Amino acid sequence: MPETTTCLTAESAATATAAATAVADTASYYRHLGGNRYASTIHAQGAWNAHEQHMAPVTGIMVHALEQFQPRTDMRLVRLSFDILGLIPAGEFSIETTLLRPGKTIELLQAELIADGRVAVRGTAWRLQRGDSSVVEAFEDKPLEPLDESVAWSGLNTWPGGFIKSIEGRTLPGHRKGHGRAWLRSPHTMLDGGEHSSALVRLLGLADSANGVAARILPEPGSFMFPNVDLSLHIYREPVGEWLGLDSTVTFAGDGVGLTSSVLHDEQGPFGRSEQILTLRPIPHNQ
Numbered sequence: 001m002p003e004t005t006t007c008l009t010a011e012s013a014a015t016a017t018a019a020a021t022a023v024a025d026t027a028s029y030y031r032h033l034g035g036n037r038y039a040s041t042i043h044a045q046g047a048w049n050a051h052e053q054h055m056a057p058v059t060g061i062m063v064h065a066l067e068q069f070q071p072r073t074d075m076r077l078v079r080l081s082f083d084i085l086g087l088i089p090a091g092e093f094s095i096e097t098t099l100l101r102p103g104k105t106i107e108l109l110q111a112e113l114i115a116d117g118r119v120a121v122r123g124t125a126w127r128l129q130r131g132d133s134s135v136v137e138a139f140e141d142k143p144l145e146p147l148d149e150s151v152a153w154s155g156l157n158t159w160p161g162g163f164i165k166s167i168e169g170r171t172l173p174g175h176r177k178g179h180g181r182a183w184l185r186s187p188h189t190m191l192d193g194g195e196h197s198s199a200l201v202r203l204l205g206l207a208d209s210a211n212g213v214a215a216r217i218l219p220e221p222g223s224f225m226f227p228n229v230d231l232s233l234h235i236y237r238e239p240v241g242e243w244l245g246l247d248s249t250v251t252f253a254g255d256g257v258g259l260t261s262s263v264l265h266d267e268q269g270p271f272g273r274s275e276q277i278l279t280l281r282p283i284p285h286n287q
Contacts, residue, residue: 026041026042026043026192027187027188027189027192028041028043028188028189028190028191028192029041029043029044029057029060029061029163029166029188029189029190029191029205030044030057030061030190030191030192031191031192032191032192032193032195033092035094036065036094036095036096036097037092037093037094038061038092038093038094038095038191039091039092039093040053040057040090040091040093041162042162043057043162043163043165043166043188044057044058044090044162044163045090045161045162045163046088046090046161046163047159047160047161047163047164047212047219048161048219048225048227049087050161051087051089051090052087052088052089052090053088053089053090053163054161054162054163054164054208055082055084055088055121055208055228055231056163056205056206056207056208056209057163057190057205058082058088058113058121058208059080059082059204059205059207059208059231059233060190060197060201060202060204060205060206061095061113061190061191061205062082062095062111062113062121062123063077063080063125063200063201063204063205064190064191064197064198064201065095065097065111066080066097066109066111066123066125067198067200067201068097069097069099069109069111070099072107072127074129074130075105075107075127075128075129075130076127076128076130076235076238077125077126077127077200077235078126078127078128078234078235078236079125079126079232079233079234079235080123080124080125080204080231080232080233080235081123081124081125081230081231081232081233082121082122082123082230082231082232083121083122083123083229083230084120084121084228084229084230084231085118085119085120085121085122086118086120087120088113088115088120088121089115089116089120091115092115093113093114093115093120094113094114094115095111095112095113095114096111096112096114097109097110097111097112098110100124104129105128105129106126106127106128106129107126107127108124108125108126108127109124109125109126109127110122110123110124110125111123111124111125139236139237139269139270141263141269141270141273142247142263142270143265143269143270144172144181144183144245144247144265144270145172145173146267147170147183147243147267149172149173150170150171150172150182150183151170151171152169152170153169153170153171153175153182155169155171156169156212156213158212158215158218158219159212159219164209164212166186166187166188167184167185167186167206167209168184168185168186168187169182169183169184169213170182170183170184171183177214177215177216177217178214178215178216178249178250179214179248179249179250180210180213180214180215180246180247180248180249180250180262181246181247181248182213182245182246183243183244183245183246184206184209184213184243184244184245184246185206185242185243185244186202186205186206186242190202190205199238199239199240199241199242199266200235200238200239202242203239203241203242203244203264203266204233204235206244207231207233207244207246207262207264207274208228208231208276209246210246210248210260210262210274210276211226211227211228211248211250211260211276211278213246213248214246214248214249214250214260214262215250216250216252219283220283221283221284221285222282222283222285223282223283224280224281224282224283225280225281225282225283226252226258226278226279226280226281227278227279228260228276228277228278228279229277229278229279230275230276230277231274231275231276232274232275232276233264233272233273233274234272234273234274235264235271235272236271236272237269237270237271237272238271239264239266239271239272240266240267240268241266241267241268243266243267244264244265244266245264245265245266245267246262246263246264246265247262247263247265248260248261248262248263249261249262250278252278252280256279256280256281257277257278257279257280258277258278258279258280259275259276259277259278260274260275260276260278261273261274261275261276262274262275
């Protein structure tokens with residue numbers, strides 16, 4: 001739970017590789033152990049604790065499991081809502097996927113990531129029937145500037161952890177604290193052994209990064225930590241490619257609650273939105 005979340009200290013970072021049960025030169029975020037069982041690698045390591053997984057790759061592997069569950073080519077995933085029920089342990093885990101609401105044109109799926117004998121993340125996903133609505137197609141979200149107008153960004157290095165080290169970031173004009181305008185990409189696959197991942201898996205596997213990309217403050221002793229307890233994604237167009245564009249804003253209320261809101265882009269334009277509710281906690285000076 002967020003109550004047990006602390007910043008990644010130098011001492012805890014020394015145990016990171018062992019906690020992640022991975023060799024540093026692996027090319028994937030997860031190893032597939034067979035069936036619905038997986039193991040995280042160092043690239044999935046979180047930023048707040050050395051022995052936890054970052055929610056970004058967790059989102060990716062859970063979206064992959066949802067895609068693989070009783071797949072229907074006439075439908076696609078459109079709304080994915082994840083509740084983070086506690087610290088997500090590094091290492092081995094399973095994903096249990098079920099059909100909550102069957103239907104001809106609308107289905108509701110559920111996925112649970114189970115580690116150390118408990119559910120760490122629970123996700124639900126609406127799957128809707130495809131149809132030809134091209135005659136009325138329209139988008140209101142403003143597209144980000146293209147990649148060739150972005151510049152290399154080292155600001156992600158503010159954050160510790162294997163996941164942050166695994167991604168490439170580029171920023172756009174107007175990027176600042178509290179308003180992130182960036183492109184992200186990862187060279188790593190979601191799963192080992194060449195197991196295919198869709199563009200939806202690849203890009204949503206980066207979406208939780210928005211909270212750090214648009215951070216209002218640095219996570220340092222005497223300041224505040226601001227982990228999210230959920231991630232809600234609405235996908236109105238199927239994404240393509242490997243680059244995720246984020247146009248993200250962060251709001252901090254005065255009573256310990258915040259919100260990170262993002263418009264999600266691929267290189268063709270906006271394709272969805274994400275929301276992350278935040279819990280603001282003082283970071284002890286001894287961290």
